[in-house]
Amino acid sequence: xxxxxxxxxxxxxxxxxxxxxxxxxxxxxxxxxxxxxxxxxxxxxxxxxxxxxxxxxxxxxxxxxxxxxxxxxxxxxxxxxxxxxxxxxxxxxxxxxxxxxxxxxxxxxxxxxxxxxxxxxxxxxxxxxxxxxxxxxxxxxxxxxxxxxxxxxxxxxxxxxxxxxxxxxxxxxxxxxxxxxxxxxxxxxxxxxxxxxxxxxxxxxxxxxxxxxxxxxxxxxxxxxxxxxxxxxxxxxxxxxxxxxxxxxxxxxxxxxxxxxxxxxxxxxxxxxxxxxxxxxxxxxxxxxxxxxxxxxxxxxxxxxxxxxxxxxxxxxxxxxxxxxxxxxxxxxxxxxxxxxxxxxxxxxxxxxxxxxxxxxxxxxxxxxxxxxxxxxxxxxxxxxxxxxxxxxxxxxxxxxxxxxx
Ligand SMILES: [Fe+2]
Numbered sequence: 001x002x003x004x005x006x007x008x009x010x011x012x013x014x015x016x017x018x019x020x021x022x023x024x025x026x027x028x029x030x031x032x033x034x035x036x037x038x039x040x041x042x043x044x045x046x047x048x049x050x051x052x053x054x055x056x057x058x059x060x061x062x063x064x065x066x067x068x069x070x071x072x073x074x075x076x077x078x079x080x081x082x083x084x085x086x087x088x089x090x091x092x093x094x095x096x097x098x099x100x101x102x103x104x105x106x107x108x109x110x111x112x113x114x115x116x117x118x119x120x121x122x123x124x125x126x127x128x129x130x131x132x133x134x135x136x137x138x139x140x141x142x143x144x145x146x147x148x149x150x151x152x153x154x155x156x157x158x159x160x161x162x163x164x165x166x167x168x169x170x171x172x173x174x175x176x177x178x179x180x181x182x183x184x185x186x187x188x189x190x191x192x193x194x195x196x197x198x199x200x201x202x203x204x205x206x207x208x209x210x211x212x213x214x215x216x217x218x219x220x221x222x223x224x225x226x227x228x229x230x231x232x233x234x235x236x237x238x239x240x241x242x243x244x245x246x247x248x249x250x251x252x253x254x255x256x257x258x259x260x261x262x263x264x265x266x267x268x269x270x271x272x273x274x275x276x277x278x279x280x281x282x283x284x285x286x287x288x289x290x291x292x293x294x295x296x297x298x299x300x301x302x303x304x305x306x307x308x309x310x311x312x313x314x315x316x317x318x319x320x321x322x323x324x325x326x327x328x329x330x331x332x333x334x335x336x337x338x339x340x341x342x343x344x345x346x347x348x349x350x351x352x353x354x355x356x357x358x359x360x361x362x363x364x365x366x367x368x369x370x371x372x373x374x375x376x377x378x379x380x381x382x383x384x385x386x387x388x389x390x391x392x393x394x395x396x397x398x399x400x401x402x403x404x405x406x
């Protein structure tokens with residue numbers, strides 16, 4: 001549980017993550033502008049009660065020199081009756097600076113208020129790693145970026161490591177490998193990502209390791225331009241050794257034409273963007289949903305042939321509801337056959353599946369075309385632009401999983 005000691009005035013993003021995972025009640029007072037708020041909010045297992053009051057509105061009737069006095073005045077007139085007294089209130093802004101004054105103003109009005117240190121920017125870039133299995137012979141670590149619902153993996157065996165779908169904050173993986181005393185020898189992407197910038201090429205360069213991608217994803221699907229990154233071609237059924245562990249590549253076109261899954265030691269299936277926990281991947285991010293949906297159907301049926309005890313490890317989750325009590329996002333193929341609506345439909349006819357999938361597509365995020373360009377090395381971006389492109393939660397899954405739980 002987060003530390004709610006009255007002497008503490010800040011929540012670090014780690015505390016926010018813990019609070020969200022444990023479903024502890026708190027209230028969010030978000031002072032970002034309306035556009036920022038509408039595009040991306042803090043989400044938990046349950047709906048988090050929150051209000052959006054852009055900070056500039058609180059300064060409209062500003063008769064004070066001190067910003068906190070102005071906020072106190074505004075809050076006293078408009079909000080003191082409406083805000084909870086029992087639960088902690090978390091003041092949030094983009095970087096955690098303005099919200100610090102808001103939290104201070106709320107405390108002066110006797111609320112239990114805290115500031116989110118670093119704001120939504122820090123929350124968006126927060127990572128958390130948990131082991132799925134951990135021994136010298138075999139380690140599988142799930143590296144989560146919870147605000148975006150992005151998951152990546154490190155597989156280790158006898159001092160060697162492979163990374164699967166690493167994200168762009170490469171220091172996270174470098175530190176994890178150092179902590180576990182392993183050498184990164186292989187970097188794999190399951191596909192050319194559209195929702196986030198891959199850390200694959202830069203990690204491969206940093207660790208002098210090969211980076212693999214299926215060649216179909218080495219072509220930007222909208223621009224139809226070849227990638228300008230250094231990568232090796234993946235093939236269906238290609239095998240990799242990591243220490244004593246064994247990875248097999250399964251080419252499963254559908255979400256992208258070069259989409260693959262990796263099967264580790266016939267037991268752990270890194271599904272990338274194909275099977276998630278509550279949903280399946282969308283087939284339209286290359287602009288060819290009609291043509292790719294039947295491929296997706298055939299690929300899902302191929303994965304469904306694997307044994308029931310195969311552990312499904314996806315590249316995304318849509319909400320913390322897909323994360324278990326142990327903080328891990330995983331399931332087995334046996335459980336998902338009946339529980340995952342997309343997989344239920346994949347067990348019906350191709351026609352029914354295609355109808356279902358094409359009627360379940362969420363909006364097409366325009367920035368995804370540009371992210372694919374960055375991942376193909378067709379466009380270079382700095383940190384500010386990279387952050388802007390990645391703002392908000394991934395939308396790689398079908399829409400069902402996005403209905404908010406009340
Ligand atoms: Fe994707």
